[in-house]
Amino acid sequence: MSRVWIYLFPALCALVLTGVHQVEGMELFTSSELEAVNGTDVWLKCTFKSTHPLSEERVSVSWSFRPLGKTTEETFFHYQKSAFPPETGMFKGHAVWSGDIMRGDASITLQNVQFIFNGTYCCQVKNPPDIQGFVGEISLRVVEKVSFSEIGILAIAVGGSIGIVLLILIIYIVVRVFRRQEGDMVVEMENHKSKDQVL
Structure with a gap:
């Protein structure tokens, strides 16, 4: 048995080393x-x-x-x-x-x-x-490739939208200011009338 092992051991080592x-x-x-x-x-x-x-x-x-x-x-x-x-x-x-x-x-x-x-x-x-x-x-x-003309159109559209929003905001503020001034003038006139009546 030991002689068989002596002959088989090198062959098994070679098989393991080459295969793994x-x-x-x-x-x-x-x-x-x-x-x-x-x-x-x-x-x-x-x-x-x-x-x-x-x-x-x-x-x-x-x-x-x-x-x-x-x-x-x-x-x-x-x-x-x-x-x-x-x-x-x-x-x-x-x-x-x-x-x-x-x-x-x-x-x-x-x-x-x-x-x-x-x-x-x-x-x-x-x-x-x-x-x-x-x-x-x-x-x-x-x-899709975005061309310069498409970028220009997009920029104009965005800029135009922002411009319209700003214009509406400015008109709103101006109207509010005029109404407030108008209200202040009415109050001042009524105060003036009441002073005249007292005198």
Whole structure:
């Protein structure tokens, strides 16, 4: 029995050491929600931590998109050694690599965002033997651009409303002052009459 144990012990140690420590979790960090104005650029920040050394050859990054109201995702951007931006589809010419693998940055930038870009963006990073523990998700909301003419119209409307309120307030105060003066004059005249009658 002891001879069998002598032969099995090294094999069991090798099995435990190789099986337990090679699979570990990757930590990802993203913003949960972002808002961008239609026609502008937005930075989709995704940073990561790995328990193993980083190298351009091993680390791979994938970005996928899930439109609002949908359950399925479609990968549109990939990075390994270099960026592979989309060559077809709605993200063609819009998705640009802005990360730095050696600094734990897997971010991309969406240029000239459109309303169809509303949805959830998922960042996935792999650094073998680290496997991804979580998917970083960013919910993007693209909002209407406010033009200078719209701001001007809004300013005029607000200014006009304030002006009307001030005018009504001034008229009210002037009327109150005149009524008070009129009342004071009536009282003074009555006092004067009563003095004349006494004399």
